[in-house]
Amino acid sequence: MKKYDLIVVGGGAGGLTVAAGAASLGANVALVEKRDDLGGDCLHFGCVPSKALIEAANEVYHARNVQAYGIHASGDVDLKAINDRVKASVDHIQEHDDIDRFRELGIDVYLGGASFATDHEIKIEGHENIHGKRIVISTGSRPNVPPIEGLEETGYITNESAFNLEKLPKKLVFIGGGPIGLELAQAYSRLGSEVTVLEAGPHLLGKEDQDIQKTAQRMLEQELNVITNARVSKTSRQDEKNYVHYTIDDEDHVIEADQIFLAVGRKPNTDTLQLENAGVEMDEKGHVKVDDTLRSSVPHIFAVGDVNGGLYFTHVAGYEGKTVVQNALYGLKRKISYNNIPWNTYTTPEIFHFGLTQQEAQEKHGDVMIYKTELDQVDRFVADHATNGFIKIITDTKGNIVGAHAIGKGAGDWMQVVVLAVEKGMKIGDLSNMIYPYPNHTASIENASNQYWRAKLFNGFIPKLSKTFIRWFR
Numbered sequence: 001m002k003k004y005d006l007i008v009v010g011g012g013a014g015g016l017t018v019a020a021g022a023a024s025l026g027a028n029v030a031l032v033e034k035r036d037d038l039g040g041d042c043l044h045f046g047c048v049p050s051k052a053l054i055e056a057a058n059e060v061y062h063a064r065n066v067q068a069y070g071i072h073a074s075g076d077v078d079l080k081a082i083n084d085r086v087k088a089s090v091d092h093i094q095e096h097d098d099i100d101r102f103r104e105l106g107i108d109v110y111l112g113g114a115s116f117a118t119d120h121e122i123k124i125e126g127h128e129n130i131h132g133k134r135i136v137i138s139t140g141s142r143p144n145v146p147p148i149e150g151l152e153e154t155g156y157i158t159n160e161s162a163f164n165l166e167k168l169p170k171k172l173v174f175i176g177g178g179p180i181g182l183e184l185a186q187a188y189s190r191l192g193s194e195v196t197v198l199e200a201g202p203h204l205l206g207k208e209d210q211d212i213q214k215t216a217q218r219m220l221e222q223e224l225n226v227i228t229n230a231r232v233s234k235t236s237r238q239d240e241k242n243y244v245h246y247t248i249d250d251e252d253h254v255i256e257a258d259q260i261f262l263a264v265g266r267k268p269n270t271d272t273l274q275l276e277n278a279g280v281e282m283d284e285k286g287h288v289k290v291d292d293t294l295r296s297s298v299p300h301i302f303a304v305g306d307v308n309g310g311l312y313f314t315h316v317a318g319y320e321g322k323t324v325v326q327n328a329l330y331g332l333k334r335k336i337s338y339n340n341i342p343w344n345t346y347t348t349p350e351i352f353h354f355g356l357t358q359q360e361a362q363e364k365h366g367d368v369m370i371y372k373t374e375l376d377q378v379d380r381f382v383a384d385h386a387t388n389g390f391i392k393i394i395t396d397t398k399g400n401i402v403g404a405h406a407i408g409k410g411a412g413d414w415m416q417v418v419v420l421a422v423e424k425g426m427k428i429g430d431l432s433n434m435i436y437p438y439p440n441h442t443a444s445i446e447n448a449s450n451q452y453w454r455a456k457l458f459n460g461f462i463p464k465l466s467k468t469f470i471r472w473f474r
């Protein structure tokens with residue numbers, strides 16, 4: 001049986017980071033992937049195709065709304081051309097995740113589904129078993145399909161089937177108003193579908209700051225039919241038409257749908273891994289249980305990415321991957337921390353999330369300071385006619401930034417400045433001390449952080465001191 005220093009099971013965002021990192025440091029690495037290509041969900045069914053579709057849909061939307069510039073445009077959407085464009089983005093990035101590239105790093109890449117024979121031995125479909133001194137599980141997640149009566153009859157699509165639809169659905173009903181549902185609901189709406197989002201909770205985007213939730217919902221409702229507190233009870237098919245049945249406060253409602261899109265969270269890919277053969281423990285949802293060094297209940301087996309149930313993001317899988325390389329190869333106990341992880345939701349306008357929401361910050365710190373600027377106070381957004389949105393920076397009473405949130409054009413890009421500031425130990429006052437080129441979008445950060453000094457200068461003892469000083473010198 002072939003022996004390795006490290007076996008990585010799953011060749012997506014997390015697994016590829018671990019495999020490449022460990023091989024570069026001289027480890028003898030095997031990488032096992034059940035698909036016939038690498039890249040995982042993010043590349044094939046997630047981030048990349050969704051962002052390419054969103055971009056295409058935004059272009060269509062802008063083209064149809066150029067009357068303000070004196071141009072009138074209309075016309076049908078060529079879904080095949082859009083699908084080809086999405087595929088071209090995936091193919092381009094696939095070159096980076098090419099199997100040969102990993103083989104050139106000295107990694108043995110096995111294509112076939114993997115499972116545990118023992119705590120050191122991996123079975124691979126179509127190959128002989130291999131032995132690993134250490135093993136990293138990075139098998140990701142898949143769409144959660146809830147047991148809703150009728151789904152088999154009506155059919156449904158998920159992010160795994162959405163990027164090669166042959167026909168644009170006229171009436172599209174999304175079940176789930178989280179990031180997957182909303183990013184894609186808006187994209188299909190912009191391409192021309194009539195889109196309804198049914199969300200079980202009282203708000204869209206349940207993990208966001210409440211102010212962001214409200215603004216996002218108000219803005220998205222201009223393009224989507226949003227129904228919250230909707231409990232989907234069943235789906236049905238009659239006279240070649242599909243229907244989604246839901247209740248709000250025990251009152252029954254029904255809506256017609258050409259297609260039903262399920263976006264109700266994720267399920268970890270652990271069910272075929274035979275983790276019991278290795279003694280690896282799972283939580284009640286099937287995630288691999290890990291400690292803050294990403295070790296499972298078996299100390300030489302680690303788990304990174306969606307499969308460990310932490311935060312479901314590509315950049316988190318990458319961060320965890322880098323940490324695990326050090327812990328697995330050198331026996332270190334580097335801990336993971338999710339405190340400084342930003343994320344973006346790529347709706348229009350974009351939503352940026354970093355650290356605690358206002359509600360979480362108040363719960364944790366008691367007294368907090370809120371520095372908020374509406375984008376209509378920022379000249380560049382006014383010039384862009386993109387004044388919808390705001391930025392909110394939350395600090396403790398000493399000026400330490402504990403959360404930052406924004407909704408607005410390009411927020412995911414310009415808010416990264418705040419992440420750097422926190423990473424470098426800067427406080428809100430330091431953000432105000434920087435020079436911002438006029439008129440750019442980061443001026444929104446300048447405007448919000450200036451409020452800190454304004455409050456200090458005009459409300460504290462400094463104005464009194466200054467008055468006395470000036471009078472004395474006059």
Ligand SMILES: Cc1cc2nc3c(=O)[nH]c(=O)nc-3n(C[C@H](O)[C@H](O)[C@H](O)COP(=O)(O)OP(=O)(O)OC[C@H]3O[C@@H](n4cnc5c(N)ncnc54)[C@H](O)[C@@H]3O)c2cc1C
Binds near residue numbers: 040042046047048305
């Ligand atoms: C529609 C959508 C949009 C998203 N957009 C973003 C975004 O904009 N930004 C962001 O940060 N995140 C985004 N995400 C989340 C992101 O895709 C995931 O968090 C990320 O892919 C997780 O990486 P991973 O390595 O854990 O899993 P994956 O990248 O899914 O990799 C897991 C790999 O393991 C393989 N595998 C599974 N079981 C086995 C087995 N038994 N044997 C061998 N191989 C196996 C799979 O085939 C897969 O290749 C999005 C997700 C979706 C669904």
Ligand SMILES: NC(=O)c1ccc[n+]([C@@H]2O[C@H](COP(=O)([O-])OP(=O)(O)OC[C@H]3O[C@@H](n4cnc5c(N)ncnc54)[C@H](O)[C@@H]3O)[C@@H](O)[C@H]2O)c1
Binds near residue numbers: 179
């Ligand atoms: N831009 C990004 O970074 C990005 C984009 C997409 C996805 N993701 C990642 O993927 C993860 C999964 O996304 P998601 O949107 O599927 O999950 P989610 O858990 O964030 O949202 C699912 C939503 O569906 C609702 N829901 C659940 N069951 C329902 C039902 N029966 N009827 C109606 N509503 C129901 C939930 O209340 C929730 O609001 C995200 O948490 C995120 O980490 C990231």
